[in-house]
Amino acid sequence: MIWHHTGWSNDGKIYNPVDGRACQEFDKRYPEFTNEPRNVHLGLAADGFNPFGNMNQSYSMWPIILTMYNTPPCLCMKESSFMLTLLIPDLKSPIKDIDVFLKPLVEELKMLLDEGVQMRDAATNTIFTMCATLLWTINDYPASSSLSGWSGQELKHNQDAMHVQTNVSKSFVGTLLKNENSKDTQKAREDLENGVFETIYGYKRITTRLINHIQITLSNQLIENVSSHDYHILMQRLQPIGVRAVLPTNALTAIIDLCTFFKKICAWTLDVKDMYCLSSRKKVVPECTNELKALTHGPLNAFSYTACIVHGVRCVVYFRELRRTTQNSGGFTLGEDGTPFYGQLAKIIQLNYLSGYSVVLFHCKWFNTSGKRRSVEKNGIVAIDISREWYVGNAWYDGDLYILAAQVKQVFYIQDPSRNGNNWRVMEDVHN
Structure with a gap:
């Protein structure tokens, strides 16, 4: 209480x-x-x-x-x-x-x-x-x-952000699929026929592939068996991915910005900087805490796990997901120079210290996304090639395999429908 x-x-x-x-x-x-x-x-x-x-x-x-x-x-x-x-x-x-x-x-x-x-x-x-x-x-x-x-x-x-988002998502999909859920007037519909609709003939095909992720059906231009949570996933996660292959840049940017807006305000964790600009920040003065004293004595023991919960999010090593349809092993972090790393969780180690303090470390396998042909970011959406991994044993980070669990942000990967082949994935971060 x-x-x-x-x-x-x-x-x-x-x-x-x-x-x-x-x-x-x-x-x-x-x-x-x-x-x-x-x-x-x-x-x-x-x-x-x-x-x-x-x-x-x-x-x-x-x-x-x-x-x-x-x-x-x-x-x-x-x-x-x-x-x-x-x-x-x-x-x-x-x-x-x-x-x-x-x-x-x-x-x-x-x-x-x-x-x-x-x-x-x-x-x-x-x-x-x-x-x-x-x-x-x-x-x-x-x-x-x-x-x-x-x-x-x-x-x-x-x-109620979820209620508003559901109505917006329903109207948006209705416009693109040209069904009865669209809020467009007849004149607006004619304008779209002469503009955007000339380029979205493939949206129905893309939508059919994307909605398989949330187990809903597309029948006679209508999406059926859809809950508010389905529209939540459709608006924030799947629509920005699907429209990239069929819409022109001007329409694409506006739609992705709208989806990103709902994604931020519906997140489990809200960044104050996204809501309003801070006028000032307080300086934090470091001090010698009991936790720091415990760390200086070194770990007492270590245990290995295949799953853990960090910031309220369940993380699972990737080999446990080989026969599952869910994902909890994806991870993302930034290097010291700002280089993004995308990978999957391989090991979870917990180090225990004096006074009951503990530290959780992650060992991840990172995808080699160096080069323009292995990582593409456009309109805030990141697509990566997962066919190669960093060469462990000769990589520059070989001596620093483990990172703090708090440094890793959980992500999941969706197959990119706008690219040929099975090696490209769209990275979606989990806001928590």
Whole structure:
């Protein structure tokens, strides 16, 4: 419950909402609330759906869910952490009268903020007064317009990025495949017929190959059996790869920029520099910590593993994936001179030191991408030739085979449909 008070990010990245500017401004404005680390920070999500799927049933179901941001990222977004406070069924959308349904919840949230409730701390076996505050709501545009009138304590209304991305991706694919999901008017369609559509005759073929990665089907120009997560993968990972072979440069650049935008804002880890420019940076003064003292004594022992978890991401050595369809062994790092290295994880070594400290090292096999014919980067997409590896035993890095696990960013490789042969892969990094 007090993780948010001690787990702040110190590397300029946002791993949890408590690392964001909105939470930090709230803490500065209400220090009395912040001084008790067991007080609860909440977010409210609201959206409607048809419980009968695509059936022609005029019915609407609106769940109102609270989520708590006190816990680490790996817990606060789990289903077990969601609190279903209301479930509003109606033959028609209750969105016009939603304030009536929300009134009891609003009253309880006000009481929790102003008065709090007596709670027992199981860790210390003490009684304390716990308060709670609602930081913001999370919803799509229609729900946002209805909830905009319900705003106490300068409540912020956040757009559901996944929902917006799904709608954009559906419309984008509908335009390229010329199906009924496109939002284009007839005049806009005629303009496209005389321009971009002259060059995308192969997009259907490329799309058919790409969607096999997420097990959806293409029938009569319509993509079927698609979930929001499928559109998430399609928009951020597969579409930028597929359009390279069929679109002109001007259209290609705009589409890849759009996909990259969603890729950044939907990442598990947000780089503050991508969100806004930092006005200043603090200088870090090194000090002799207990961890540094333990390292100077050298390792006590070492163990070898075939899998581990780094920054919440599961990493697996490549020989375990020979008969699997999933990938967890791809890795990327930069050399001291900025040279990019792409490879696969071969060994995992954990060194144990005094006082319980440990260091995880990776031994990777790196693909030889030196030369223009083995690595190509265009529009932010990197394609590499994996047919050759660096010659171990005579390579310049032979004396430095192991690197820190924290230095490796996990990536996965997709076969490049725009090139002939089976040796070319498109590198996709995993944002975490």
